[in-house]
Amino acid sequence: MRIGIDCRQIEKAGSMLAGVEYYTLNLVQNLLKRYPQDEFVLFFEKNNANFLQANAKGACFPFFKAKRFLPLVYSHYLTARFIKKQKLDVFHAPANIIPLGYQGKSVVTIHDLAIYNHPEWFPKQSKFSQNVSVPRSLRKARKIISVSTATKNQIIERFHIDPQKIKVVYEAGNTFLAHLKCNERMPKPFFVRAQLRDQGLGADKRARAKNDEGFKRVINEFILFIGTLEPRKNLVRLIQAFDECLQKLSPEQQNLQLVLAGKRGWKCEQIDRAIESAKYKNNIQVLGYITEEKKQKLLKNCSAFVFPSLWEGFGLPILEAMAAGVPVLTSRVSALPEVGGEGVWYIENPEDTTELAKSLSKLITATPAALQELGNKGLVQAQKFTWQKTAHETYNIYKEVIKNRER
Template sequence: MRIALNARILQAPRTGIGHYVAELVNALRRDTDIEVALFHGWGWSPAVPEAAMPGYSRLTPLLRQIPGAYQARRWLEQKRFDRGRTQGLDLYHEPSLWPLAFDGPTVITLHDLTHLHYPDTQPAARLREIERRLAAGVQQARLILTDSQAIADEAASHFGLPAQRFVVAPLGVAERFGPREPHRIDAVLKAHAVLPREYFLCVGTLEPRKNLSLALRAHALLPETVRQRFPLLIVGMAGWQREQFSAELHQALASGHVCLLGYLPDEQVAQLLAGARALIFPSRYEGFGLPVLEAMASGTPVALTRASAMPEVAGAAGNYIEPDDADGLRDAMNRLIDDQAHWQACREAGLRQARLFSWKRCAQATAGAYRQAMGG
């Protein structure tokens, strides 16, 4: 079977969906008999790019200021996509929101319904495009892949579709995530002036949905001596409307106990996860929560909210807190510092939980959805 997969998101710096596309394509090629043709927005290529397109981060904000830019880009992409039809494609997989037009079977991946719950996390022009095209894309798809059962249930209810239209294919863990000896992460930790297991880490795009403010408030509630010994490191690129919490962030940065590291290469993130005391992941809504899985696979405990799909990922290994409970998160952080037996139990439970997930299993479930869609 030869499938077309829209890999345009790989032009951007890698975040959740970008990692999903890259890891899925590699696993499909390695672990199944599926042949994958990649559409990169400007044309077709079999290669999975190693890095984002130069200038992408500067180009995207510019497009938001141009009236009709999304529609014009979409029209151009459709024209270029159609040129690939000479390749004898059996099925089209759209891994991010709305699909391009295709006269054969279509499968889409619906990672979440963030635009319904947190429309302020999307630029206005993009939100209009989502609202205009997503429902049609869902109807176009013979099958809809989701990362979690929570999103499958939510989408089935929202769109009024039967459960049989959905296939849950949980995400996996890249090989770079795993426990590491201190000497293997020493250089990165020294570069950020921290010691092994003596810092907390947040990973994710800086946007209101990620609820970074809770992590900042909880960390600020720790005693001064504890904050000095266990600083909070924040890894992630600027998201939409970051200014909503910028005053709080600036105050935390001024304290000297919070460090904003920005977007880091994948290997550095993996090393920081392996050395952290815990990952703090207070997000209000996730279709999966990939950093949670990556932290557990690295042998690092996780403090997280019990929202949306995240309990499916963390299971019994999570330290769960309410999304507005700064005192509760502070207490969880204190316990992960003071109670070594609890920390070790969380570490071992997380390693066991992470073994339930792999990109091979995700690829095999996805390949099964392709075959089901072809047979439908």
């Protein structure tokens, strides 16, 4: 098969990979590895040699500078004409949108349709994609990959798409902890560690960690959040709930920290104001975007992971936290129960700050045995999701589309 995949999301993100870019990168890497007999055409805007190998060809869109002056023409018609010239058996658009001008056999991955239920969470520049590009891509595609059943149901309900056209293919997480010893993956109970330990850091190394840009003042027990700092992540309520919980703790326990790691998103100023208004604002650290290495350190050393999002198409952050053996508290909304299963604790109504505070307090005051049990359940649940499985199921969809004679 000659398979084309749009890889521009990886290129645009550079080293700051988030959900869609992370999905595309891992899918491509696993497809190339598992199916050497097939030919993959990877579309970029500039030369990218990172993926080039015997079964992969890089194809750079010509005239990409035209998007500055003619963004619609470039994104939907010049690109479509170039894709057509590659004579593909199937084209995969892994980031929600197929170029409007492309008429060949295609597959599109839909990650999230939250913008249709909550447009207030997104910038107005998204209107064209919301009203034109995504609906037409759903109708145009021969098959639609949904990253969760929750998203599939939303596609059916809003766009009246035939359920048989939609296949659920789950994402997976980073497996960086797969080779660690079990005792290195055990959750760290609250209020038993005076300082951050990174596989037995000595005093000199702890001092360096204190000054590290990725950790700042994170030297005590801490609750971790990883994700884009944006309205739907519900961080304003999390900050208020955390502040309420600290007020109820004993003075010696009030060194607990909340660490927010992730790139700044739309309307993140609301989060800044919430921190500034918090009584225990000095216990809240905002690290910004973190490298993979720093993410691993944070996950290995946090006492718990909290993700009170109001809507997720999948829920990659909680999956990676579970894979690290970290106790997870998340919302029972959208796709998060599909990912978390019985391996996490849930906030039933994340829009209720009081309930969020109660759930957070339950986590903070849990016994070491309860936290270890939760972490172990998370490990078991996380093993159900692998990139090898994602690649295999996606490849089978390609074959199904190619065999279908419908034009």
